[in-house]
Amino acid sequence: MRESTTGNPPFSIVQKVLATSANPTKTHTVSLVGSGADTWYRLLVTTTNGTNVYSPVVKVSGEAGPTFKAVVISSNVVISLPPKAKTITLLDASGKVLYNKSVLNSVAERISLDQFARGIVTIRIVTDKEVQVSRVLY
Numbered sequence: 233m234r235e236s237t238t239g240n241p242p243f244s245i246v247q248k249v250l251a252t253s254a255n256p257t258k259t260h261t262v263s264l265v266g267s268g269a270d271t272w273y274r275l276l277v278t279t280t281n282g283t284n285v286y287s288p289v290v291k292v293s294g295e296a297g298p299t300f301k302a303v304v305i306s307s308n309v310v311i312s313l314p315p316k317a318k319t320i321t322l323l324d325a326s327g328k329v330l331y332n333k334s335v336l337n338s339v340a341e342r343i344s345l346d347q348f349a350r351g352i353v354t355i356r357i358v359t360d361k362e363v364q365v366s367r368v369l370y
Contacts, residue, residue, distance in 0.1 A: 233245075233246045233247045233248075233249075233273055233274075233275055233276075234246060234273065234274055234275075234276055235271055235272065235273050236271070236272045236273075236289075237269060237270075237271060237272075238272070239270075239272040239289060239291065243272075243274060246273070269294040270291060270292070270293055270294045271291070271292050271294065272289050272290065272291050272292075273289070273290050273292065274286050274287050274288065274289045274290065275287035299314060299364060300312055300313050300314050300317070300355075300357050300364055300366065302355050302366055302368050303368075304345070304368050304369070304370055307344060307345050307346045307370075308342050308343060308344055308345060309322075309342075309343050309345055309353065309355070309368060309370070310340065310341075310342050311340060311341045311342075311343070311355060311357075312339065312340050313335055313338055313339055313340060313341060313357060314357060314359055314364065315359070316359045316360040316361070317335050317336075317338065317357050317358070317359050318334065318335065318336060318358045318359060318360065319332065319333065319334055319335060319357070319358045320332070320333055320335050320341055320343075320355065320356070320357055320358075321333075321355075321356040321358075322343065322348075322353050322354070322355055322356075323353070323354040323356065324348065324349065324351065324352075324353065324354075325351055325352050325354075327354075330348050330353070331343055335357075345370050348370070350370050351369070351370065352367050352368070352369055352370075353367065353368050353369075353370050354366075354367050355367070355368065
């Protein structure tokens with residue numbers, strides 16, 4: 233992944249992920265959060281024959297929107313939701329969906345973690361304008 237503060241070259245290297253196979257169904261997820269200034273990103277994919285292919289450029293706005301807060305209390309996670317939250321999803325470290333729920337018109341959500349293995353839980357909130365992601369240790 234490469235980034236630019238102008239949307240034009242040069243793009244500097246932000247992250248490298250080496251492929252483990254030529255299987256095109258492999259995925260890699262990166263969460264991009266506004267840093268106070270607009271930033272543009274693109275992917276550089278080097279094919280098995282050595283050809284470089286660039287993805288379209290994606291802009292991440294520097295404006296930080298309303299965020300959510302998540303706190304683990306005993307075996308529950310309590311989440312204060314941002315305005316206009318639509319869905320909440322909990323994922324385990326491998327990306328497996330543990331919990332998914334529509335939360336329209338809700339301001340908070342309490343979710344029991346008893347049925348999940350201990351470890352890092354990713355919380356993903358989809359609002360009308362963005363996707364917010366945070367992680368908690370359970």
